[in-house]
């Protein structure tokens with residue numbers, strides 16, 4: 001990838017093969033760089049002074065392209081979830097009584113257990129940091145935060161529903177003449193890590209997040 005966030009097109013006009021990405025003609029002169037509205041930048045404008053949406057125009061064919069690889073298009077790209085780890089947190093329990101006191105043979109009848117839960121996502125914006133540049137992280141507003149959270153949800157979960165039903169089948173054999181309380185401890189599985197994301201202004205940031213991604217039963221058998 002070209003340095004300085006330059007687009008591949010821009011790079012190819014300033015280094016070998018020095019060609020226009022559109023008409024393929026050789027460009028050996030300085031190219032015209034303009035603002036998105038077409039206003040040309042002065043010749044000696046430094047890269048750091050260009051808008052993210054700056055355009056480069058070919059002196060031969062007059063066609064143009066983005067100076068930067070990630071021009072401000074309002075798009076948010078999830079680059080990956082890093083430093084991922086999982087933890088389990090207790091979320092209550094349900095008791096299921098299995099009575100086999102009146103029988104002389106072991107009882108083994110698998111039964112279904114289910115529990116409702118709500119998917120949650122916590123994004124720690126205040127702990128976010130920039131990784132692409134030395135610039136300070138700024139989330140550039142509630143709209144960006146909302147979009148990032150939407151993209152994160154889409155990559156964590158397959159459906160949109162926040163309310164979920166966890167279901168499982170439990171088989172707890174009960175010996176003859178015994179009664180058993182099957183205690184189903186529900187464990188909420190949390191995924192934690194850093195979301196690596198490219199923000200609309202081209203900044204690459206790492207944002208710590210925590211999300212409830214599943215609910216699993218943990219079985220305890222209690223006599224009586």
Ligand SMILES: [Zn+2]
Nearest residue numbers: 020023058061
């Ligand atoms: Zn051209």
